[in-house]
Amino acid sequence: xxAYSLAQSVVSTYKPTEWSPMTTQKExxxxxxxxxxxxxxxxxxxxxxxxxxxxxRVVRVQNPYLYGCYLLKKEEYVNRYGTVTEKELFHATGxxxxxxxxxxxxxxRLSTRTKFGxxxxxxxxxxxxxxxxxxxxxxxxxxxxxxxxVHSTCLGSSYMMLPSVGSDTSTGNNGSxxxxxxxxxxxxxxxxxxxSPPIVFRRRRFFY
Numbered sequence: 436x437x438a439y440s441l442a443q444s445v446v447s448t449y450k451p452t453e454w455s456p457m458t459t460q461k462e463x464x465x466x467x468x469x470x471x472x473x474x475x476x477x478x479x480x481x482x483x484x485x486x487x488x489x490x491x492r493v494v495r496v497q498n499p500y501l502y503g504c505y506l507l508k509k510e511e512y513v514n515r516y517g518t519v520t521e522k523e524l525f526h527a528t529g530x531x532x533x534x535x536x537x538x539x540x541x542x543x544r545l546s547t548r549t550k551f552g553x554x555x556x557x558x559x560x561x562x563x564x565x566x567x568x569x570x571x572x573x574x575x576x577x578x579x580x581x582x583x584x585v586h587s588t589c590l591g592s593s594y595m596m597l598p599s600v601g602s603d604t605s606t607g608n609n610g611s612x613x614x615x616x617x618x619x620x621x622x623x624x625x626x627x628x629x630x631s632p633p634i635v636f637r638r639r640r641f642f643y
Contacts, residue, residue, distance in 0.1 A: 446499040449506055454497050463537055464497040465626070478625050482525070482578055485562035492628040496537050505622040509584055512603075516586045524557035524613060525564040526579040526623075529572035533626055536579065540623065543616055551591030551607030552598065552614035555621065557583055563611050565631050574633070580625040583613060 443459070453474060455466050468475040479490045512519035526541060543554040558564040561578060568576060589598050591605030591614050598605045598616060605614045615621055 446503045466495040468493045482561040485560050488629045490627050494626050496623050504619040508619040520585045522583045524583045525561045527564040527568040530577045533577050551612045552595040552605040554614040554616040557613045574631045578627045579623045581621050581623045583621045
């Protein structure tokens with residue numbers, strides 16, 4: 436069985452109840468959510484708790500292969516550590532990056548400017564994620580809501596290539612940043628499109 440068929444098999448058993456039907460030939464489905472739907476409002480509320488912006492669109496990301504790989508990684512965590520925490524975190528980026536992310540996931544290899552580790556950075560605070568989005572991105576942005584696996588954390592540093600032995604995640608700024616270093620440890624569940632308010636940059640940048 437190939438990795439792709441294995442992931443597909445996992446999803447067929449553990450597919451999220453909110454997912455819309457997909458044909459086996461379709462690798463990714465971006466399901467547009469109605470602005471009056473409970474699902475849209477739930478995503479909007481989570482973002483607007485700290486980032487009071489107008490959300491123009493929300494799409495649900497249905498990528499069976501990526502989700503299957505994520506579930507397999509989650510099972511690996513449980514078998515290895517006994518327990519794993521699944522956090523819901525934010526990652527802000529430019530809208531031009533959405534297509535590649537929903538197809539191939541966020542890529543820790545592309546990390547360039549960091550303070551808490553050279554991996555993919557997430558935040559539990561949407562405002563923080565937006566504030567530290569790559570400054571080259573325009574104000575028309577996409578906020579990813581992602582499931583992220585975390586077992587043990589360590590304090591990150593700007594030159595950290597991997598977390599300390601015994602840890603799988605580095606953190607920083609009193610838990611405002613979570614950095615992941617391996618494939619399939621996160622899955623983008625939703626993308627919300629919005630326009631960021633103008634940002635006054637601080638002297639130092641943290642990530643993205």
